Amino acid sequence: MSESRDVVERTDVVDTVVQTDTPEPAEQTDTPDTPDATEQTDARRPVLPRLLVLLRPERARLIAVGALTVFSVGLLVVGPWLLGQATDVVFNGVIGKQLPAGQSKAEAVAALRAAGHGHLADMLAGMAVRPGVGVDTGRLGRLLLLAIGAYLLSAAFGWAQGRILTGVAQRTMFRLRAQTEEKLTRLPLRHFDTHPHGDILSRVVNDVDNVDTTLQETLNQLPSSVLTVLTTLGIMFWISPILATASLVTIPVVMAVASVLAGKSKARFEAQWEQTGRLTSMVEESYTGQALILAYGRGEQVAEEFGQENRKLRRAGYSAQLLSGAIFPAVVLVGNLNSVVVAALGGYQVATGAISLGAVQAFIQYSQRFTSPVIQSAGQMNVLQSGIVSAGRIFEFLDAQEEPVLPAGGVAQGLDERRDEHQDDRGGGHRVRLENVRFRYEPDTPLIEDFTLEAAPGRTVAIVGPTGAGKTTLVNLLVRFYEIDSGRILLDGVDYRELSRDQVRRCFGMVLQDTWLFHGSIRDNIGYGREGAGDDEILAAARAAHVDDFVRTLPEGYDTILEGDASNVSSGQKQLLTIARAFLADPGILILDEATSNVDTRTEAMIQEAMTRLRSGRTSFVIAHRLSTIHTADTIVVMDAGRVVEQGSHDELLEREGFYHELYHSQFAETLVS
Template identity: 55%
Template sequence: MSADRPAPHARPQAQPQTQPPASSPAPVRPPQRPHGPPHMAIGMPTEKSLDFRGSGRRLVATLRPERGAVAGVLALAVASVALVVLGPKVLGTATDIIFEGVIGRQLPAGLTKQQAVDAARAQGQDRFADMLGGMDVVPGVGIDFGHLRAVLLTVLAIYVGSFLFGWLQGRLTTGVVQRTTFRLRADVESKLSRLPLAYFDSQKRGEVLSRVTNDIDNIAQTMQQTLSQLITAVLTVVGVLVMMLWISPLLALVALVTVPASVATTVAIAKRSQPQFVAQWASTGRLNAHVEEMYTGHELVKVFGRQQQAIETFREENEQLYAASFKAQFISGTIQPAMGFLSNLNYVIVAVVGGLRVASGAMTLGDVQAFIQYSRQFTQPLTQIAAMMNLLQSGVASAERVFELLDAEEQRPDPEPAADVPTPVRGRVAFEDVSFRYDPDRPLIEHLSLVAEPGQTVAIVGPTGAGKTTLVNLLMRFYEVDSGRITLDGVDVATTTRDALRSKIGMVLQDTWLFGGTIADNITYGVDDATQDQMAAAAQATHVDRFVRTLPDGYATVLDDEGGNVSAGEKQLLTIARAFLADPAILVLDEATSSVDTRTEVLVQKAMAALRVGRTSFVIAHRLSTIRDADVILVMENGSIVEQGSHESLLEAGGAYAALYASQFARAAAPVD
């Protein structure tokens, strides 16, 4: 686009005019920044802390379409955890069989258990008697290997079954997460198509890309690693607690002493680390934006000798990302060793108290062994939950950034029912008392009226910032007028759908855009059913054919994403050929020949003259030599039309157009302010 691109910059103020204001209300549009580059620093750290609870609930809500699958994950988790929890208790039975067999073989055969207990007490071995009384021992009988084998096979079956249920749970969880992420990406893509041009003019492109790619990938990773594990951990805590209470309420109470300390530690550390995760992902967005800008503009960076400044900016952004990431990971990483310390403390307490209970005969050795395993299983999921907190916080921080994008104000929806665009389009375009401002406090276009008759070529000239490109953006409904209206063949364009309106308009911009693909693909972009002959005719009319045939692969030549393997002028010719092939009813040319050489410009002008026959054309130009044959030339200053007429009549008038013409084709007699 030309230099008056509709970014939310400071703009020259329009002079107030005498026409009465239009009665139509001004539509609500996204707020614009009054000055500075067209970037709104959404990537900057937010002033208030992240709403972890609200954003977390909203992230969980994205799983609603997977309710059935999530229920299956939950059922498999219950089955897997139930078997895992049952395992130590059954394994404790095997320990009792071995221990009782060892003790029984040491006792005289032929005695009953009670006789053995009484004999121990008579010898003053009260502790041994108490322990013996709590055991299911047969004096003189060793280990029952048949019973032991059956118990061990049962344990093996339990753990194999737990593995299978866990494997199915993981497979189902992967499907849930990937489908949820797929829908989230689709929602973001759909949202981007509904956002107004003002949103993209107010954002750094790298920041938007970071939200669409990095943040969504981080959400997927977080959900994949935490969804299944979190459910399993919670169920394990509940199941293990039940088994602990069943085996020994006293030991369960001892083990639970460390739980409040674990929760308090996790919450305290999480509160300190969460702001650092917000800063981490904000810094990531800013760094991506800087790298993207420096990469796409690397030639200008080198030409103007700004490599060192770019490196310094990168170093600063990288250091900020390093500092935020280090703090976030270090602070949240202290959760796991803290939980490990509390777990070891719990283990020591349970082992001591459990040993005393076995010695007193209140518990069997197998139950103590099972309880120690349960105490480990009880603290392990708590440790896992604590370890997942840094990942959860990172994922929720990314989710909030994506939700901010999804919650951004959308362009005004198309009316329902929408008016039909006239078919065939005659091409009469009228601006009726149109007013528009990018910033409510800075007037730009005030009460402008103009008519372009069918088949006319209307050239729009004027200094930078006069509002030339703004007129085209209003016609295309990239922005909505504040008051007044724009009509196409008498139909208010605001009452039609944007797609229907834009399908009738072809546009060639100063800023060329080519995508990664062949030259043929780029020319036929937007015309899916174009034949080879039609494409070739458009290429020949715009003099694309002459340079394409010099390429080794011709029209099959693959362009990179930036079109770097063709010159700037050749890229411009390709975009012009694209517009030729589209055969629009209305043609918009915004400095469309600014990048071609003088000889090519003459050829393209002839081709454009043929293309404009029977079409209403709007030509925005700075080089006045390109619009001499226009039917009407509009001269704009400060958002107003100050002159209009043909090339000859405007020169004779000796006004603003004559001054512009003289400045281009005559040597300045005095320095220009």
């Protein structure tokens, strides 16, 4: 196994494990049993029911939304009926004014039949007309005012509904984002080994945003659309069963078209979001490796590779949007054909006196209101399909196997007390013992076999060996980034299995070769070492790590903001900041992984002196590539192929003239040649 299994490469989120008061996230007891639970969440647990589960905390507000929707839709449905009544008032008045005054309606109908105008007679018979009487302006005004009032109240209820639903959607997505963030802290590092970082970022950022958009639109439309369809359908049958039946004929056609196109577009959206994840991963790699890309002159090659992946995403997105976008015009076409049928049949029924003109006008409006939600849903089908795919990807991530469940309380007696029981006369560190430890990253690839080591409080253990020997892997096991396959690791005599990971990691502080600094002030980056540290403590740690010297030369001093990758300070200064962070953490166990590799010789000498003070009384593990830096270690462990081949002090190992002797003199020879 290559040394590329470096702690830094799998723990980009932090380069310092420190003593904080943040509790370990609650252990989950329903984690999947499979090695990797990210297997077709759609097939195991449908996406839509899981989205509804997310809305459970909003039940009271959703009930209120339901009530507002009933009022809003009810008033909206009353509007066309009132306008139809107003149309009848106008039409009846116009026709009545043209008939001779003094006649009854029956006499006027009989006169028309006698004159051979049978169709007009039939139409007049179906109208509430009074011969010689014009438009009833009083009733017309009342109907129009009622219609205006109904529409205004409906709009007010609709606005209140939309406001509540916006809050519901935002709070739901807040909880979903919190779940994804918590999931990141519970995933084993093996998950990050086997999944591209860009794909993970795409799921927790792009897919969550996409679900947010989908939820906003569907929550605002779905309740009112369903209620509108049901109420308008009932009124349509009440006005004219024949016209209502004719309108329903088009619904199966609409559903069939939408279903076929939606099914085809779903697969395209899956491909689109998978490709989005790959492209995000490529951008992330290119950004973090920009210096190497420029140094090796590979800018054009990277741009070409990006162009290829971008074109794949364009094709996937084009195909998905084309298919889903075809749903809307297809449904609109069917809806327009339905309007033609309704207008023709309605006109015939008016002519035969079976229905009034106002009723036909109202029916046409109801027909449009009936088909409008269907058309809107079809138009939003691409958003819905895309959102479902994104939700499935998020749930795949949330279902991923977490770290094994551990005892919640650990051991009753605190580690500080146990440290006092096991420490020797040199200080107050922790006693660490590894007994017959075996570990493999891959089942078929042996790495660490039958490893035994003990580190006493106040002692410094240096770990040396060629690349791939297992040095950094040993650190991973100590900090419990990975669980051992067999054997035991004891912390102050307590088996790791009896402790939570948080209890173990509180005891460690780390300074790694590859630094991690976040966007924030220098003060905040150093203060990350211990929660609640005061300015005086931060300043003392900075002075101990020789950070204070260069920080005071900066215009803003400790308030200087470090950019995203801390590009406004040098590599050596970055490393000094992480060392100051470790000073502030004041851990019982210190791990140094080539911690002075990015500083000059003079600064290295000062840091080594400061490290000597920092290691005093603590258990220290030092991973070294330059053997000249660890000759003062109490114990040097020489590893090769996952095994301890030699162990002893610097002088003892040189006297044996074994593997360490060869490593040391080979470096010395290389120094002379250089």
